[in-house]
Amino acid sequence: MDVAHLAGVSVAAVSRAFTPGASIAPATKQRVMEAAATLGYQPNVIARSLIQRRSNLVGLLMSGWNNFGYVDVLRRLTERLEAEGYEVILKSVLEPEQVSECVRQVLRYQVAAIAVVSEALPAEITAECTQRGVPVVLVNRIGTGSGNSSVSLDGVYLGHQIADFLLAREHRRIALLQGRADINFLTDAMNAISERVAAAAGCEIAARLDGVLGYDAGRRAINELFQQDQRPDAVFCTFDETAIGVVDGARFDLGVRVPEDLAVIGNSNRASAAWASHELTSVEYPRDEVIDHCIRILLARLDDPELEPEVVLIKPDLVIRSSTRGKPV
Amino acid sequence: MDVAHLAGVSVAAVSRAFTPGASIAPATKQRVMEAAATLGYQPNVIARSLIQRRSNLVGLLMSGWNNFGYVDVLRRLTERLEAEGYEVILKSVLEPEQVSECVRQVLRYQVAAIAVVSEALPAEITAECTQRGVPVVLVNRIGTGSGNSSVSLDGVYLGHQIADFLLAREHRRIALLQGRADINFLTDAMNAISERVAAAAGCEIAARLDGVLGYDAGRRAINELFQQDQRPDAVFCTFDETAIGVVDGARFDLGVRVPEDLAVIGNSNRASAAWASHELTSVEYPRDEVIDHCIRILLARLDDPELEPEVVLIKPDLVIRSSTRGKPV
DNA sequence: GGCAAGCCTGAATACGTTTACAATCATCCT
DNA sequence: AGGATGATTGTAAACGTATTCAGGCTTGCC
Numbered sequence: 001m002d003v004a005h006l007a008g009v010s011v012a013a014v015s016r017a018f019t020p021g022a023s024i025a026p027a028t029k030q031r032v033m034e035a036a037a038t039l040g041y042q043p044n045v046i047a048r049s050l051i052q053r054r055s056n057l058v059g060l061l062m063s064g065w066n067n068f069g070y071v072d073v074l075r076r077l078t079e080r081l082e083a084e085g086y087e088v089i090l091k092s093v094l095e096p097e098q099v100s101e102c103v104r105q106v107l108r109y110q111v112a113a114i115a116v117v118s119e120a121l122p123a124e125i126t127a128e129c130t131q132r133g134v135p136v137v138l139v140n141r142i143g144t145g146s147g148n149s150s151v152s153l154d155g156v157y158l159g160h161q162i163a164d165f166l167l168a169r170e171h172r173r174i175a176l177l178q179g180r181a182d183i184n185f186l187t188d189a190m191n192a193i194s195e196r197v198a199a200a201a202g203c204e205i206a207a208r209l210d211g212v213l214g215y216d217a218g219r220r221a222i223n224e225l226f227q228q229d230q231r232p233d234a235v236f237c238t239f240d241e242t243a244i245g246v247v248d249g250a251r252f253d254l255g256v257r258v259p260e261d262l263a264v265i266g267n268s269n270r271a272s273a274a275w276a277s278h279e280l281t282s283v284e285y286p287r288d289e290v291i292d293h294c295i296r297i298l299l300a301r302l303d304d305p306e307l308e309p310e311v312v313l314i315k316p317d318l319v320i321r322s323s324t325r326g327k328p329v
Numbered sequence: 330m331d332v333a334h335l336a337g338v339s340v341a342a343v344s345r346a347f348t349p350g351a352s353i354a355p356a357t358k359q360r361v362m363e364a365a366a367t368l369g370y371q372p373n374v375i376a377r378s379l380i381q382r383r384s385n386l387v388g389l390l391m392s393g394w395n396n397f398g399y400v401d402v403l404r405r406l407t408e409r410l411e412a413e414g415y416e417v418i419l420k421s422v423l424e425p426e427q428v429s430e431c432v433r434q435v436l437r438y439q440v441a442a443i444a445v446v447s448e449a450l451p452a453e454i455t456a457e458c459t460q461r462g463v464p465v466v467l468v469n470r471i472g473t474g475s476g477n478s479s480v481s482l483d484g485v486y487l488g489h490q491i492a493d494f495l496l497a498r499e500h501r502r503i504a505l506l507q508g509r510a511d512i513n514f515l516t517d518a519m520n521a522i523s524e525r526v527a528a529a530a531g532c533e534i535a536a537r538l539d540g541v542l543g544y545d546a547g548r549r550a551i552n553e554l555f556q557q558d559q560r561p562d563a564v565f566c567t568f569d570e571t572a573i574g575v576v577d578g579a580r581f582d583l584g585v586r587v588p589e590d591l592a593v594i595g596n597s598n599r600a601s602a603a604w605a606s607h608e609l610t611s612v613e614y615p616r617d618e619v620i621d622h623c624i625r626i627l628l629a630r631l632d633d634p635e636l637e638p639e640v641v642l643i644k645p646d647l648v649i650r651s652s653t654r655g656k657p658v
Numbered sequence: 659g660g661c662a663a664g665c666c667t668g669a670a671t672a673c674g675t676t677t678a679c680a681a682t683c684a685t686c687c688t
Numbered sequence: 689a690g691g692a693t694g695a696t697t698g699t700a701a702a703c704g705t706a707t708t709c710a711g712g713c714t715t716g717c718c
Binding site: 659660661662663664665666667668669670671672673674675676677678679680681682683684685686687688 | 689690691692693694695696697698699700701702703704705706707708709710711712713714715716717718
Binding site for chain 2: 040042043044045046047049050055057060062065066070071072074075078079082087088089090091092094104105106107108109110128131132215219241244245247248251252271272274275276277278
């Protein structure tokens with residue numbers, strides 16, 4: 001190598017100069033560093049990974065980009081991993097069927113670990129990762145029974161929180177607008193709400209729709225519900241944008257007052273939920289906590305590959321604002 | 330290698346089996362593939378990169394994550410690069426001073442190209458990339474004179490559009506709220522507005538503030554402007570969130586009507602700008618066009634490293650909604 | 659049958675590191 | 689002085705793949 005030649009040392013010395021804690025004389029190290037600087041040399045991490053049979057890369061598979069404020073999750077996850085000395089290989093998962101192919105792709109880069117946001121993993125892929133000793137963590141998917149670690153929210157708890165909140169305020173006809181059916185903790189939440197509402201005297205689920213995702217969809221949905229005389233007096237949406245669409249639909253299209261005539265609850269507490277124009281009651285999405293668990297789970301398994309999968313369920317809080325009535329009646 | 334042994338062939342044959350277009354008999358290829366499948370073998374891209382002296386990785390450096398709807402830029406850029414056979418190595422640039430270090434980090438991975446979103450590059454780093462033949466493209470920074478290709482918006486054009494729009498509607502006291510001073514095309518836009526407004530009889534810039542970024546900041550800013558009797562009759566904000574904060578501040582805190590008493594214009598036309606609650610006039614951020622240019626510039630230079638840097642300036646359109654008065658008077 | 663022309667294949671080398679091992683050297687102690 | 693100790697250093701062998709080269713095989717043609 002040129003640097004070794006210019007510094008008048010062996011390649012091994014160059015390697016040691018760039019390896020923290022290696023046995024090298026300060027003077028030699030400096031000579032190497034100067035030679036490297038004049039030649040614009042950067043160590044080839046690729047070659048290092050090859051011989052160490054493991055890279056400092058972590059595969060990050062993203063799906064459902066626009067949900068839950070995943071930008072922040074992506075950003076923080078990246079920053080935390082960088083702080084731990086890893087680099088992120090980012091992949092966008094377009095279709096659920098592609099997730100296996102994506103995992104295989106990043107495995108080819110000898111990634112040290114894999115994080116999957118908003119997708120589940122087929123069993124055979126989980127097996128391949130396990131066999132190679134590559135730890136995997138799923139975010140916003142529950143890994144129970146799949147052999148994967150996961151960090152998600154407690155859907156049943158969430159459902160009970162919402163049902164109790166609405167029932168305590170004497171709402172009797174509750175509509176549920178779900179965005180994506182494949183986010184299992186949200187389905188859990190929907191079911192939990194349904195059960196508890198059905199058990200309350202005089203209360204019912206006015207409607208339960210799937211595939212209602214985004215502002216326009218929410219606005220359209222509330223219009224349709226009111227046209228069909230299935231008028232609910234409360235709506236829970238699995239995404240804030242949908243909920244805001246519902247509020248605007250009620251106010252601007254139907255002349256229905258929020259929260260007097262219709263209570264609206266969103267989910268994930270995006271920044272826009274706090275805006276004065278909507279003051280949307282929502283469910284806090286504990287991004288920091290989710291990320292902390294992710295990092296902890298991955299690092300622990302990089303340290304000890306034999307650890308069992310860990311399933312974390314976080315209990316989220318309701319953030320109460322004025323799109324719902326103030327006090328329990 | 331195990332796979333070669335199981336298939337009863339040489340390692341070279343395995344390599345050829347996984348190299349599209351290589352000279353290998355169909356039967357042999359199939360035997361190799363079957364052996365690979367049973368062993369769960371994936372080719373080691375790291376080793377391939379080593380020998381080919383170039384990886385299929387592209388460094389993607391992100392800054393200002395929450396501005397301009399960069400999520401979509403990040404996502405689409407990733408997807409386009411994947412479609413071209415590249416993988417993305419993502420880095421978060423926390424401070425402008427870190428950008429050099431980030432570039433060096435990704436260079437160690439022998440990246441084929443680098444895209445930098447929302448940061449400029451110091452000259453010496455540009456030189457290092459050029460020397461290595463690694464093409465670079467800056468997004469939302471103008472590369473003129475720096476030796477970098479770049480894709481950005483035409484700030485002067487943008488400024489003139491806005492100034493002309495407001496002046497034609499007889500606004501006379503215009504306030505400018507800038508988020509980050511380091512986005513050079515926005516500074517260009519601000520200057521262009523100032524010039525043109527100053528040149529118009531009876532018109533003036535009522536205020537020009539920097540560091541006003543986000544909903545809360547916008548809401549606070551409009552309150553302060555009105556308290557200090559620097560009342561503007563029109564505000565241009567460099568970010569939609571800020572503009573929405575201004576609208577809400579005007580309506581809910583000051584009782585000022587939008588657009589009758591105060592016209593508000595945002596920038597980058599996020600989804601929330603279209604919501605019925607605000608109907609914010611904004612500047613379209615041409616994401617697809619920006620990304621198309623990025624990809625085109627990088628691919629062209631991967632093909633021919635000798636190409637000169639190219640500076641693209643896109644002229645953005647105004648999206649007119651009801652946070653500004655309808656017709657020119 | 660003999661020959662040329664292709665197609666496949668394996669052996670060997672290279673890619674830029676890390677690391678075990680051995681060798682060198684200075685230092686210090688007895 | 690002589691040996692032991694420890695710090696530094698170089699040598700050489702890996703890591704898993706791509707690729708050149710030469711040789712073996714098949715095929716088709718005269």
